[in-house]
Amino acid sequence: MKYLPLIWATLWRKKTRTIFTLLSIVIAFLLFGVLETVDYAFSHPSGGVSGADKLITINKYSITLALPFSDTQQIRSVPGVAEVTWITWFGGYYQEPKNFVFALPIDTDTYFNLHKDEFIVSDAEMQAFRNTRTGALVNVALMKTFGWKVGDKVPLHSTIWTQKSNGSLEWSFDIVGTFDAKDPTQASQQASSLLFHYEMFEEGRSFGKGSVGWFEDRVSDPSQSLEVAQRIDALFANSSNETKTQPAKDFTMAFIKQLGDIGFILRAILGAVFFTLLFLTGNTMMQSVRERIPELAVLKTLGFSDGKVLLLVIAESLLLCVTAAVIGLALSYGALPIIKRGLQGVELLPSALLPGFAVAVILALIVGAPPALRAMRLNIVDALADKH
Amino acid sequence: MFKQFFAVSLMSLQTLPQRIGASSVIVVGIAGVVAVLVSVLALGAGFRHTLADSGRADRVIILRGGSDAELNSNLTRTDVDTIDSAAGLAKDAAGKALLSTELVTVVNIPKIDTGTDANVTLRGVGLKLSEVRPELKIVSGRMFRPAVRELIAGVGAARQFRGLNVGSVLHLRNADWTVTGTFTSNGDVHESELLADVDTVGSSIERTGYSSAVALLTDPGEFTAFKDALTTDPRLKVDVQREPEYYAAQSKQLTKVINIVGNTVAVIMAIGAMFGALNSMFSAVAARGMEIATLRAIGFGAWPVLLSVVLEALVLSLLGGLIGASLAWVFFNGHSVSTLGGAFAQVVFQLTVTRQLIVTGIIWACVIGLFGGLFPAVRAARLPVAEALRIA
Numbered sequence: 071m072k073y074l075p076l077i078w079a080t081l082w083r084k085k086t087r088t089i090f091t092l093l094s095i096v097i098a099f100l101l102f103g104v105l106e107t108v109d110y111a112f113s114h115p116s117g118g119v120s121g122a123d124k125l126i127t128i129n130k131y132s133i134t135l136a137l138p139f140s141d142t143q144q145i146r147s148v149p150g151v152a153e154v155t156w157i158t159w160f161g162g163y164y165q166e167p168k169n170f171v172f173a174l175p176i177d178t179d180t181y182f183n184l185h186k187d188e189f190i191v192s193d194a195e196m197q198a199f200r201n202t203r204t205g206a207l208v209n210v211a212l213m214k215t216f217g218w219k220v221g222d223k224v225p226l227h228s229t230i231w232t233q234k235s236n237g238s239l240e241w242s243f244d245i246v247g248t249f250d251a252k253d254p255t256q257a258s259q260q261a262s263s264l265l266f267h268y269e270m271f272e273e274g275r276s277f278g279k280g281s282v283g284w285f286e287d288r289v290s291d292p293s294q295s296l297e298v299a300q301r302i303d304a305l306f307a308n309s310s311n312e313t314k315t316q317p318a319k320d321f322t323m324a325f326i327k328q329l330g331d332i333g334f335i336l337r338a339i340l341g342a343v344f345f346t347l348l349f350l351t352g353n354t355m356m357q358s359v360r361e362r363i364p365e366l367a368v369l370k371t372l373g374f375s376d377g378k379v380l381l382l383v384i385a386e387s388l389l390l391c392v393t394a395a396v397i398g399l400a401l402s403y404g405a406l407p408i409i410k411r412g413l414q415g416v417e418l419l420p421s422a423l424l425p426g427f428a429v430a431v432i433l434a435l436i437v438g439a440p441p442a443l444r445a446m447r448l449n450i451v452d453a454l455a456d457k458h
Numbered sequence: 459m460f461k462q463f464f465a466v467s468l469m470s471l472q473t474l475p476q477r478i479g480a481s482s483v484i485v486v487g488i489a490g491v492v493a494v495l496v497s498v499l500a501l502g503a504g505f506r507h508t509l510a511d512s513g514r515a516d517r518v519i520i521l522r523g524g525s526d527a528e529l530n531s532n533l534t535r536t537d538v539d540t541i542d543s544a545a546g547l548a549k550d551a552a553g554k555a556l557l558s559t560e561l562v563t564v565v566n567i568p569k570i571d572t573g574t575d576a577n578v579t580l581r582g583v584g585l586k587l588s589e590v591r592p593e594l595k596i597v598s599g600r601m602f603r604p605a606v607r608e609l610i611a612g613v614g615a616a617r618q619f620r621g622l623n624v625g626s627v628l629h630l631r632n633a634d635w636t637v638t639g640t641f642t643s644n645g646d647v648h649e650s651e652l653l654a655d656v657d658t659v660g661s662s663i664e665r666t667g668y669s670s671a672v673a674l675l676t677d678p679g680e681f682t683a684f685k686d687a688l689t690t691d692p693r694l695k696v697d698v699q700r701e702p703e704y705y706a707a708q709s710k711q712l713t714k715v716i717n718i719v720g721n722t723v724a725v726i727m728a729i730g731a732m733f734g735a736l737n738s739m740f741s742a743v744a745a746r747g748m749e750i751a752t753l754r755a756i757g758f759g760a761w762p763v764l765l766s767v768v769l770e771a772l773v774l775s776l777l778g779g780l781i782g783a784s785l786a787w788v789f790f791n792g793h794s795v796s797t798l799g800g801a802f803a804q805v806v807f808q809l810t811v812t813r814q815l816i817v818t819g820i821i822w823a824c825v826i827g828l829f830g831g832l833f834p835a836v837r838a839a840r841l842p843v844a845e846a847l848r849i850a
Contacts, residue, residue, distance in 0.1 A: 094737075
């Protein structure tokens with residue numbers, strides 16, 4: 071510690087150079103922080119029907135094919151299943167296709183029983199929802215997006231379901247209340263959600279009656295969830311509607327994997343960034359040591375051991391890299407809200423930044439090693455005589 | 459002045475090898491930026507190409523009104539009969555309209571590289587397929603037969619998804635389907651799909667209607683008349699689009715995201731590389747301090763010195779840009795990947811490093827080099843001659 075002023079002084083020996091090097095490392099860690107949190111978010115999906123006790127049952131051959139509503143009773147009777155609810159994809163938007171609304175027809179009792187402790191809804195509004203056939207509960211963020219108020223009648227366009235009464239794709243809902251996510255990490259996942267009555271949907275649609283899009287199941291013992299999933303699928307094996315039941319997390323993961331190998335793309339970019347950086351910083355460190363050879367020789371003359379000189383150079387490299395990493399990671403932390411806006415439904419966690427510090431230390435050791443070894447091996451007489 | 463500029467530039471470029479360490483920082487730094495930029499944008503370009511190459515101007519796709527995508531759409535047999543008799547459609551020798559009724563569904567098939575399920579389009583097509591889509595060519599095996607459970611797989615799908623070789627059997631909904639052939643289709647989006655007879659697909663998924671109708675017009679100019687005839691027909695409620703427009707709309711969103719991501723990452727990297735370039739050029743100027751001062755002392759002007767430093771930075775960054783673009787081309791051009799397209803199904807496409815992307819990369823390289831060289835150049839030009847000479 072007592073050598074800190076010395077290291078600090080040598081670091082700032084050439085101010086411009088140090089600042090430029092520092093800034094390019096800052097930039098690299100800013101990118102590292104941003105890409106790492108995005109990668110982490112994609113590989114650790116949260117929100118929606120998360121939780122180890124939730125299963126999703128879909129048609130085995132295609133998620134777009136429906137399942138018979140009558141499966142409900144059979145799934146409910148499977149040992150280990152605590153609750154079952156059924157949902158169908160509505161494909162809704164408000165006014166224009168770009169205003170996507172995650173509108174889901176739900177069966178109120180089973181849905182909220184299955185997802186208890188996930189939503190904040192006032193008792194009065196929940197009661198109003200139960201009492202209103204055309205009622206809808208809307209996420210607070212979605213209310214804000216479109217400037218809706220409780221009491222509004224809003225039209226939603228379904229890209230799939232025509233109404234029995236008039237063949238129209240336009241459905242209308244009365245907003246009777248709002249909900250928010252109890253767990254703030256799920257807030258972004260629910261940000262475009264609107265819930266309405268399955269009953270009204272079932273009666274209103276002109277085709278597809280008696281079928282549902284998928285089932286969500288809650289198991290009583292999360293450690294048994296895989297066995298329960300197998301039991302459910304076994305019920306419908308060899309029927310014309312075979313099912314595929316999997317933990318909700320795996321379902322989300324599989325969906326994200328369909329987008330492509332995002333992790334590979336991000337890691338490839340980071341690889342390019344750090345290779346470039348290694349080259350740049352390594353060069354600067356080499357140059358800085360080369361210029362200071364007479365000074366290092368003086369240190370050795372004063373009695374600094376070879377090992378100590380080696381450590382001094384390594385420490386200098388560490389100080390540079392770690393300082394820059396801290397600044398870069400802090401900047402990327404500050405940028406999280408901006409990325410969040412761009413990637414709706416993805417939760418970004420600051421803890422994904424932590425590996426950055428380890429990377430900074432490794433970087434410092436790699437770029438510091440060659441010049442430090444050179445400094446250690448310096449022969450005092452040659453160095454002072456400028457014959458190195 | 460030009461003579462001086464050439465003399466100084468030549469001298470600085472000739473001494474470049476002596477400063478190889480610092481100079482290589484510029485080259486490597488910029489190569490990194492350009493390689494990342496070009497590779498990421500090549501993703502977007504490849505995806506856009508695949509969808510933009512889908513369809514012809516004289517071919518139309520008809521969906522139920524307000525459906526946006528084939529997967530959501532539903533046309534009844536009566537709808538199709540009405541469409542079939544509309545004016546403007548091309549006819550075969552027997553006077554039948556060149557129209558293919560299609561039924562689109564997605565099936566779960568694992569991806570070869572990850573082993574996880576992906577949504578692959580299974581498209582039921584009508585008997586007029588080969589006349590409506592003449593670009594479709596069987597490259598191995600044979601065409602499927604109607605009324606039996608046979609299908610053909612696009613070459614893109616066969617490359618990305620498991621078990622789609624000729625002769626393989628797919629188990630879909632209680633029945634076995636045989637892959638009888640693979641096909642190409644001008645590199646368009648249909649190469650990511652499986653094709654089978656529309657009625658066989660319909661009976662398998664228990665649907666009586668269709669998703670869409672695809673038809674050839676007698677002439678691309680007939681489009682407006684044909685569209686107006688259908689959309690004003692009180693018996694129908696349909697959207698009529700030219701195929702290229704329908705597919706272009708599907709690539710818009712993803713291409714936009716890829717371009718934003720690619721450019722943002724590249725801008726941040728470019729700033730980092732610029733700091734590196736500044737460092738190298740400052741040290742280059744410092745190393746040549748004596749030489750520059752001498753030149754100035756014997757009568758060379760400030761401008762030639764300044765320009766020569768900028769030129770050196772530009773030459774190095776151009777080299778870096780070329781290396782970066784070549785790396786992207788060598789490693790990624792033609793690399794086949796797949797993603798979830800706008801229609802909720804997998805689209806297989808190839809990264810395409812276009813000439814335009816290479817030019818973009820080199821322009822970026824030159825801009826970085828210009829900024830990285832400018833400040834050191836100004837310092838070089840301002841170097842007080844007497845002082846610089848005395849230091850040595």
